[in-house]
Amino acid sequence: MDALIQEDIKNIIDSIKREAPAFDGKTILISGGAGFLGNYLVATFLQLNKEVLKNPCKVIIMDNFITGSQKNLIFASENNPNFKLIEHDVRKPIPTNIDADYVIHAAGLASPFYYKKFPIETIEVAVNGTKNFLEYTKEKKVKSMLYFSSSEIYGDPDPKFIPTPEEYSGNISPIGPRACYDESKRLGETLCVTYHQLYNLPVKIVRPFNVYGPGMKVNDYRVIPTFMVKAINGENLPVHDKGNQTRTFCYITDAIQGFFKILVSGKNGEVYNVGRDNEEINMNDLGNIITKLAATNSKVQLINYPESYPAGEPKRRCPNITKIKRDLGFNPTVDLETGLARTLVAYRSVLQAQK
Ligand SMILES: NC(=O)c1ccc[n+]([C@@H]2O[C@H](COP(=O)([O-])OP(=O)(O)OC[C@H]3O[C@@H](n4cnc5c(N)ncnc54)[C@H](O)[C@@H]3O)[C@@H](O)[C@H]2O)c1
Numbered sequence: 017m018d019a020l021i022q023e024d025i026k027n028i029i030d031s032i033k034r035e036a037p038a039f040d041g042k043t044i045l046i047s048g049g050a051g052f053l054g055n056y057l058v059a060t061f062l063q064l065n066k067e068v069l070k071n072p073c074k075v076i077i078m079d080n081f082i083t084g085s086q087k088n089l090i091f092a093s094e095n096n097p098n099f100k101l102i103e104h105d106v107r108k109p110i111p112t113n114i115d116a117d118y119v120i121h122a123a124g125l126a127s128p129f130y131y132k133k134f135p136i137e138t139i140e141v142a143v144n145g146t147k148n149f150l151e152y153t154k155e156k157k158v159k160s161m162l163y164f165s166s167s168e169i170y171g172d173p174d175p176k177f178i179p180t181p182e183e184y185s186g187n188i189s190p191i192g193p194r195a196c197y198d199e200s201k202r203l204g205e206t207l208c209v210t211y212h213q214l215y216n217l218p219v220k221i222v223r224p225f226n227v228y229g230p231g232m233k234v235n236d237y238r239v240i241p242t243f244m245v246k247a248i249n250g251e252n253l254p255v256h257d258k259g260n261q262t263r264t265f266c267y268i269t270d271a272i273q274g275f276f277k278i279l280v281s282g283k284n285g286e287v288y289n290v291g292r293d294n295e296e297i298n299m300n301d302l303g304n305i306i307t308k309l310a311a312t313n314s315k316v317q318l319i320n321y322p323e324s325y326p327a328g329e330p331k332r333r334c335p336n337i338t339k340i341k342r343d344l345g346f347n348p349t350v351d352l353e354t355g356l357a358r359t360l361v362a363y364r365s366v367l368q369a370q371k
Pocket residue numbers: 047048049050051052053054078079080081082083084085104105106107121122123124125126127141145164165166167168223224225226227228
């Protein structure tokens with residue numbers, strides 16, 4: 017495993033000391049485990065086996081590789097007996113010969129480029145996939161299930177609700193260009209709370225806000241990978257429209273800390289924002305930081321929205337994270353410039369290796 021990612025995993029483990037013992041000798045089933053977040057989750061569990069747990073946990077990932085790739089698995093070379101990969105499309109029922117204590121449903125089409133390309137698959141993984149895991153959780157008496165929703169469920173929030181708290185119900189069109197993603201994630205949430213109400217199921221919901229870091233595919237087409245690759249190659253950074261859209265970005269180690277806290281200590285049937293509530297930044301300024309860090313000749317270039325990108329992007333996005341800080345002790349520590357610098361180092365080595 018890359019030294020930089022190893023350092024990230026170590027930092028994650030330091031931040032989840034209270035939660036880690038819950039996984040002693042347990043089995044964790046992770047959908048979308050070959051994706052960006054899944055990869056870091058798996059790497060963390062396997063490192064917990066080495067450093068913390070008396071009895072190792074077992075990690076099973078399920079992925080159909082629609083966007084993820086087996087060769088991107090950061091722990092692949094370890095040939096670990098506590099790790100198993102199952103190629104499975106979670107839109108189909110989850111095989112009942114698998115026994116898991118914890119379930120993390122992270123499969124999804126997270127990048128706007130890919131959910132525009134695969135809209136039906138996007139809807140079905142959030143709706144049918146979530147229902148399949150809820151049924152599995154019910155049948156197998158799972159201890160805790162975490163469903164990955166998204167900050168996109170808030171749509172384009174009323175400025176009165178920025179920073180956006182969990183109670184804000186969103187401003188979204190069910191027939192808009194982004195509806196396949198945000199409306200299906202919303203229905204996934206509805207399924208989770210309904211199963212919780214009917215069967216007292218131990219399910220929790222997370223709404224991540226723009227997580228980034230090493231391990232995001234270079235062809236992911238979300239903003240940070242796109243800017244990084246262009247900047248390293250000395251090309252101009254394509255900024256949509258006037259570049260006034262704002263986001264807050266959360267470095268991967270902080271986000272994974274939040275996911276673990278929710279899985280272990282979150283309240284059943286509840287939803288938590290995960291992200292950072294400071295350094296809200298517009299795309300021009302983000303581009304300028306990345307060009308400065310890359311120190312090539314690239315610069316920000318304003319362009320019209322491309323055909324491949326779904327229209328109607330939210331103007332601002334910033335979470336209110338009071339709930340997870342207060343109730344679960346979430347403590348994000350990585351500022352934007354530090355996280356971007358780390359990501360850039362990782363991207364340089366990936367691009368170098370591809371030459
Ligand atoms: N990264 C973020 O900032 C962010 C923000 C909000 C929400 N999320 C959500 O978190 C989850 C993980 O995001 P990510 O950034 O790791 O995305 P990713 O695209 O890197 O990984 C998703 C993985 O899910 C797999 N997958 C998709 N459909 C599947 C199916 N039907 N069966 C099995 N596997 C399937 C893909 O092959 C891929 O490996 C997603 O559900 C995403 O919508 C992520």
